[in-house]
Amino acid sequence: QVLAQGQAAPLLPKGSHGGLCDPADLARGIASGELINHYQPKVVLANGAVDGVEALVRWQHPRQGIIYPDQFISVAEQHGMIEELSRCVMRQALSDARFWRQHGLSLNIAINVTMNNISSLLFPEFVTQMAMETGMPLDHLVLEVTESQLMAEPLKALDSVARLRLKRIGLSIDDFGTGYSSLAQLRDFPFNELKIDRSFVHQASRDPTRKAIFDSTLAMAEQLGMSTVAEGVEDAEDWDYLQKLGRCHLAQGYFIARPMPAEKIVDWLQQWHH
Ligand code: C2E
Ligand code: CA
Ligand code: CA
Ligand code: CA
Numbered sequence: 722q723v724l725a726q727g728q729a730a731p732l733l734p735k736g737s738h739g740g741l742c743d744p745a746d747l748a749r750g751i752a753s754g755e756l757i758n759h760y761q762p763k764v765v766l767a768n769g770a771v772d773g774v775e776a777l778v779r780w781q782h783p784r785q786g787i788i789y790p791d792q793f794i795s796v797a798e799q800h801g802m803i804e805e806l807s808r809c810v811m812r813q814a815l816s817d818a819r820f821w822r823q824h825g826l827s828l829n830i831a832i833n834v835t836m837n838n839i840s841s842l843l844f845p846e847f848v849t850q851m852a853m854e855t856g857m858p859l860d861h862l863v864l865e866v867t868e869s870q871l872m873a874e875p876l877k878a879l880d881s882v883a884r885l886r887l888k889r890i891g892l893s894i895d896d897f898g899t900g901y902s903s904l905a906q907l908r909d910f911p912f913n914e915l916k917i918d919r920s921f922v923h924q925a926s927r928d929p930t931r932k933a934i935f936d937s938t939l940a941m942a943e944q945l946g947m948s949t950v951a952e953g954v955e956d957a958e959d960w961d962y963l964q965k966l967g968r969c970h971l972a973q974g975y976f977i978a979r980p981m982p983a984e985k986i987v988d989w990l991q992q993w994h995h
Contacts, residue, residue: 742793744800747780751797751805755781758813759980762989763831763950763971766963771990772971773829775865776814777980778806790833798835807838808847815855817983822856824987831863831893836870840881849888863891863914868900875906886911893950898934907945915942919953919974926962939968 750756760774780788797803811832818830838844852859864885871878871894882892893914894902898921917938925931935951942949954960954974963969978989 739792741796742780742788744796744802747793747796747800748802750780750782751802751809755783756806756809757781757982758810758817759982760817760986761973761980762978762986762993763829763973764977766951766969766972767967769993771828771993773831773861773863774986775831775973775980776810776833778810778833794835798837803835803837804841804844807832807834807844811848811851813983815851815857817986818857818861819855820983821986826987826990827861829861829863829891830857831865831891833895834864834866836866836874836878836881839864839866839885840874840877845881845885845888845890848890860889860891863893865893865895865916867895868897868902870900871910872900872902872906875902879910883911886913898938904941907941912947914948914950916950916952916973917969919955922951922953922963922974923955923959926958943968 756778758776759779760776762774763772764770765772778790778794780793782788794803794806797806814830814832818828821828834844848862848864849859851857852862866878866882871882886892891914892912893916894907894910894912895916896918897915898918915938917935921931921934921938923931925935939949948971949969950971950973951959951963951969952973954963954972954976956976959974960972960976963972978993981989
């Protein structure tokens with residue numbers, strides 16, 4: 722769209738995926754409680770049981786509508802706001818988890834964190850403290866860190882991850898296959914879960930390259946005793962393929978459920994079981 726000279730650019734349409742957000746506006750948004758968690762179920766492939774949910778943060782902007790994390794996580798990281806942002810996500814997730822437990826639902830709760838979060842001295846302390854206050858068992862909590870972030874500083878990561886595992890907090894390598902970890906590094910990392918990136922999952926049944934990467938990743942995870950999650954299960958074909966394969970533990974994706982607000986989870990669980 723061509724704009725006449727001097728004419729102001731139109732406001733971004735609702736829910737648009739534009740560029741990075743303005744840091745000062747983000748600081749304001751965090752302080753005003755505009756960040757809210759949505760949750761996407763993780764389901765056991767063998768029997769369809771719901772293992773837990775992953776928190777995915779959204780910014781409900783008063784003028785721009787919903788803004789997605791790709792537009793503000795890196796900004797928070799670069800402007801010293803990631804500790805506060807992650808605390809806010811964790812606080813909401815633990816409070817929602819307490820609500821679900823009161824309804825008899827014991828779900829594992831996964832949170833996305835950055836390397837800065839897990840290697841910070843204060844954040845793991847905050848997590849354990851909050852979990853204790855809200856009655857959340859630490860072994861029902863999972864922290865997901867992307868493979869590329871881990872491998873940027875493997876030694877630092879190793880130390881932080883080991884400290885968290887000692888507390889029995891679950892640790893998951895996210896977007897696996899998009900970073901560059903070696904088998905030797907993985908063997909040294911005490912991760913208990915590996916999430917295979919959606920670029921190798923969706924349409925794996927008809928693409929020999931994806932299939933090969935997918936299969937060898939599963940074989941490696943099995944050898945290392947890690948639980949596996951296939952993300953990006955988008956259609957019945959993906960789901961059927963994984964079920965027939967019978968090797969991957971959990972699945973996540975639009976075919977099962979899209980991320981949804983906390984208050985929809987109870988209803989979703991009811992209709993999923995019937
Ligand atoms: P991720 O952790 O890999 O999360 C999966 C992303 O894929 C989510 O996008 C989710 O909505 C989307 N997705 C789920 N199922 C499907 C599917 O079947 N097909 C496709 N095409 N996409 C699917 P979202 O919510 O926009 O999040 C993007 C990334 O932002 C996340 O990737 C995660 O790395 C990061 N992120 C989200 N929430 C947080 C947070 O609270 N803290 C931090 N540090 N990062 C977060
Ligand atoms: Ca994730
Ligand atoms: Ca992922
Ligand atoms: Ca991702």
